[in-house]
Amino acid sequence: MAAATVTFSPITAAVSAPSSFVSDRRISFRLPEFRGLKVKPRSAVSSRSLSRDPRGLVRGGRVVCEAQQTAVDVPGVKDDTWQSLVLDSELPVLVEFWAPWCGPCRMIHPVINELSKQYAGKLKCYKVNTDESPNIATRYGIRSIPTVMIFKSGEKKDAVIGAVPKSTLTTTIERFL
Numbered sequence: 001m002a003a004a005t006v007t008f009s010p011i012t013a014a015v016s017a018p019s020s021f022v023s024d025r026r027i028s029f030r031l032p033e034f035r036g037l038k039v040k041p042r043s044a045v046s047s048r049s050l051s052r053d054p055r056g057l058v059r060g061g062r063v064v065c066e067a068q069q070t071a072v073d074v075p076g077v078k079d080d081t082w083q084s085l086v087l088d089s090e091l092p093v094l095v096e097f098w099a100p101w102c103g104p105c106r107m108i109h110p111v112i113n114e115l116s117k118q119y120a121g122k123l124k125c126y127k128v129n130t131d132e133s134p135n136i137a138t139r140y141g142i143r144s145i146p147t148v149m150i151f152k153s154g155e156k157k158d159a160v161i162g163a164v165p166k167s168t169l170t171t172t173i174e175r176f177l
Helices: 067-071 082-087 102-116 134-141 165-173
Strands: 005-008 012-016 026-030 093-098 123-129 148-152 157-160
Touching: 082 093, 082 123, 093 102, 102 123, 102 165, 148 165, 157 165
Parallel strands: 093 123
Antiparallel strands: 005 012, 012 026, 093 148, 148 157
């Protein structure tokens, strides 16, 4: 069985079939021209396309990046607050070493936020941005991020390296409570 050949150009397409199908006849048709992406201004968004998210905010049909909100729930620690918040804490402390440019760090942020809520009153959770506080990261030999460390009575007890499942972190935490 013979097949037809199709030739494309930016503006037109031509279909040629072997002589057994059609007698050397070419069929042409015009393809739509691509003019780039069209973004409607915010005022042009119709009320039908608006939706409410769980927080009660009204959003239109635009892409919204919520990555910045993931690092808000667990407070950050810097060089000047490290001693008082982590080392002098009476409760065990979970510290996540991370950086804003690190993809796996952003993946583990929601897990750390959940653990912070789950163990409220039993465990304190903090985050250290290694770009802003390189001295802390160097002091504890952080060579890869994300790294999650558990401190108890001012001493480093355990470390988990990489974006791991919540169950792995829960098992580690439970050993020091």
